[in-house]
Amino acid sequence: MLVTKRLDFEHSTAFQLEDINLSIQKGEIVSLVGPNGSGKSTLLRLMSRLISPKSGEILLVGKAIKSMKTEDVAKKLAMLPQMLDHQLDLTVAELVEFGRYPHRGAYSKLTTEDKKVTQWAIEITKLQSFRNRMLHSLSGGERQRAWIAMAIAQRPEILLLDEPTTFLDISHQLEVMELVKDLNENFGMTVVMVLHDINQAARYSERMIVLKNGKVLYDSTPTDVLRREMFQSVFGIDANIYKESGKTFFTPMKLGKEG
Amino acid sequence: MESAKVNVRTYSAEEGPKQHDRHPLAKRRLIVLVSLSITLILVSLFSLMAGAVSFSISEIWNGLFDSSDTLERRIVWDLRLPRVLIGVVVGMCLASAGAILQGVMRNPLADPGIIGVSSGAGLVAVIIMIIYPTYIALLPLAAFIGALVTALIIYALSWRGGTSVVRIILVGVAINAIIGSFMSALMLLYSDRVQAVLPWLAGGIGGVGWVQFKMIIYYVMIALILALFSIKHIRVLRLGDELAKLLGHHVERSRFFLIVMSTLLAGIAVSVSGLIGFVGLVVPHILRLIIGGDYRYLLPASALGGGLLVVLADTIARSAFNPIELPVGILLAFIGGPFFLYLIQRRRGPVAGH
Ligand SMILES: Nc1ncnc2c1ncn2[C@@H]1O[C@H](COP(=O)(O)OP(=O)(O)O)[C@@H](O)[C@H]1O
Ligand SMILES: [Mg+2]
Numbered sequence: 001m002l003v004t005k006r007l008d009f010e011h012s013t014a015f016q017l018e019d020i021n022l023s024i025q026k027g028e029i030v031s032l033v034g035p036n037g038s039g040k041s042t043l044l045r046l047m048s049r050l051i052s053p054k055s056g057e058i059l060l061v062g063k064a065i066k067s068m069k070t071e072d073v074a075k076k077l078a079m080l081p082q083m084l085d086h087q088l089d090l091t092v093a094e095l096v097e098f099g100r101y102p103h104r105g106a107y108s109k110l111t112t113e114d115k116k117v118t119q120w121a122i123e124i125t126k127l128q129s130f131r132n133r134m135l136h137s138l139s140g141g142e143r144q145r146a147w148i149a150m151a152i153a154q155r156p157e158i159l160l161l162d163e164p165t166t167f168l169d170i171s172h173q174l175e176v177m178e179l180v181k182d183l184n185e186n187f188g189m190t191v192v193m194v195l196h197d198i199n200q201a202a203r204y205s206e207r208m209i210v211l212k213n214g215k216v217l218y219d220s221t222p223t224d225v226l227r228r229e230m231f232q233s234v235f236g237i238d239a240n241i242y243k244e245s246g247k248t249f250f251t252p253m254k255l256g257k258e259g
Numbered sequence: 260m261e262s263a264k265v266n267v268r269t270y271s272a273e274e275g276p277k278q279h280d281r282h283p284l285a286k287r288r289l290i291v292l293v294s295l296s297i298t299l300i301l302v303s304l305f306s307l308m309a310g311a312v313s314f315s316i317s318e319i320w321n322g323l324f325d326s327s328d329t330l331e332r333r334i335v336w337d338l339r340l341p342r343v344l345i346g347v348v349v350g351m352c353l354a355s356a357g358a359i360l361q362g363v364m365r366n367p368l369a370d371p372g373i374i375g376v377s378s379g380a381g382l383v384a385v386i387i388m389i390i391y392p393t394y395i396a397l398l399p400l401a402a403f404i405g406a407l408v409t410a411l412i413i414y415a416l417s418w419r420g421g422t423s424v425v426r427i428i429l430v431g432v433a434i435n436a437i438i439g440s441f442m443s444a445l446m447l448l449y450s451d452r453v454q455a456v457l458p459w460l461a462g463g464i465g466g467v468g469w470v471q472f473k474m475i476i477y478y479v480m481i482a483l484i485l486a487l488f489s490i491k492h493i494r495v496l497r498l499g500d501e502l503a504k505l506l507g508h509h510v511e512r513s514r515f516f517l518i519v520m521s522t523l524l525a526g527i528a529v530s531v532s533g534l535i536g537f538v539g540l541v542v543p544h545i546l547r548l549i550i551g552g553d554y555r556y557l558l559p560a561s562a563l564g565g566g567l568l569v570v571l572a573d574t575i576a577r578s579a580f581n582p583i584e585l586p587v588g589i590l591l592a593f594i595g596g597p598f599f600l601y602l603i604q605r606r607r608g609p610v611a612g613h
Binding site for chain 2: 069073075089
């Protein structure tokens with residue numbers, strides 16, 4: 001679905017992404033975790049072609065993303081950046097309609113198909129009663145769902161989400177995670193998301209990728225990744241690991257010595 | 260009767276936050292667009308009536324539709340009508356140019372006058388007028404090129420993923436000063452021919468007639484139709500560069516198109532009316548407060564509002580101080596200057612942001 005080959009990128013001498021080789025399979029939910037500044041957003045921005053790598057290449061459904069047309073990338077891949085402008089004076093419906101943008105001719109109107117997909121995106125994110133509400137008048141959770149609705153109105157095969165739950169309270173976080181799960185299970189959407197909450201990442205994804213200082217340190221199932229050594233070396237904390245109904249969780253205990 | 264009635268309101272399921280079945284601004288947009296159109300027509304009629312000689316509606320009617328050589332005909336048809344029409348289109352061009360420029364620069368203070376785009380157009384126009392008067396027919400085109408080059412310079416100097424308010428104003432001040440010095444040099448070098456361009460420089464539509472109208476009308480029609488295409492670009496860009504790119508939009512291409520559009524509109528206006536400032540600032544700004552920032556409505560409303568403002572101001576400028584005719588540019592600067600200061604004052608807080 002999405003493959004990165006020997007990807008190198010450099011913001012400055014202070015930060016580089018080095019030799020990133022990942023292969024995201026169709027139908028996966030993958031979580032990207034790592035400390036602040038470890039390069040998670042940078043990696044998503046590379047994958048979505050917002051920035052270009054110094055060397056290496058990215059394949060999207062078998063094609064080099066570099067030589068694809070912008071609108072063709074947008075038909076296959078949707079991404080929600082970390083910082084979104086919540087002050088836009090658009091209604092939810094207007095925002096979601098923008099998701100159809102890559103599918104429309106330059107100046108053509110919304111087709112019935114576009115309207116159907118827009119409606120579907122609004123329903124799946126449970127925003128029917130907010131259709132004509134202004135974006136800035138919504139609560140944080142509703143707003144996040146509206147952005148996701150826009151992204152899925154693109155009908156992407158793969159969805160990249162950069163910290164979709166940060167700034168949300170716990171019930172809205174779960175709402176977003178359940179939505180992601182629904183999109184994955186019922187609509188076959190491949191999802192790569194950056195999460196801060198490692199327990200949520202472990203619970204909702206089949207695969208976790210751990211970044212530190214621009215390098216991939218772990219790439220495996222949550223059970224394999226959630227280990228005391230990982231918390232020591234990546235986050236510098238002592239952690240207790242335990243299992244419940246087949247899933248692995250952790251509790252942070254104290255700051256350990258830097259690994 | 261219960262004396263201790265507990266006064267707690269319970270909400271049924273249908274109550275609670277109000278549900279809208281259409282856009283919350285739909286009604287307001289319609290009202291604003293309709294009333295702007297009607298007012299524009301009424302003010303234009305009033306402008307035909309008012310002046311050193313004032314006419315009744317029926318005299319206006321005769322002046323417009325009876326081609327025999329009467330006083331009404333000569334004043335209404337030959338003098339006032341072209342002036343009103345030019346006022347309308349100049350206002351439309353200036354306000355649309357301002358609105359588009361604000362959209363592309365992501366900055367509510369981006370007015371062609373303030374940031375120096377109009378001066379750029381003006382400089383090239385003056386060069387044509389006093390050095391190459393034989394090419395006068397190309398004036399709008401030349402002014403457009405002057406505006407475009409200036410805008411690209413300003414854009415290059417002030418764009419940092421957006422334009423900060425402070426930066427764009429500073430760059431504008433500098434550009435205006437540099438162009439002003441070129442302008443003064445020209446005036447001195449060609450002092451014998453300067454008389455002809457002075458009223459034009461002050462920003463007015465005092466001496467205009469059908470000749471000038473014919474010179475610009477095709478440009479105006481093309482530019483205003485093209486301006487409609489800019490709506491889509493501005494709407495997508497307003498999501499932010501990243502999101503626009505992620506939706507498959509060609510951001511750089513589109514921003515270039517918008518700069519071309521706004522300078523074309525500004526250049527056309529400058530070529531016939533000289534340096535009229537603030538229309539592009541005041542009109543979109545006020546309308547944005549009333550009907551919001553959706554350019555599908557804001558741009559047409561700005562065009563109507565710009566036409567209205569220039570015709571109204573010109574009517575006042577030429578009749579209120581009878582027998583002296585004030586150039587409309589001076590009157591507009593008189594209103595627009597303080598408005599501009601007020602806007603800067605209001606954004607005192609996060610002045611560096613955009
Ligand atoms: N535009 C940029 N220019 C220079 N350095 C940047 C830029 N964006 C991010 N960085 C640096 O790259 C590193 C990784 O950033 P980022 O990918 O945003 O990390 P994360 O999302 O994991 O917190 C940080 O050290 C950050 O300071
Ligand atoms: Mg980040």
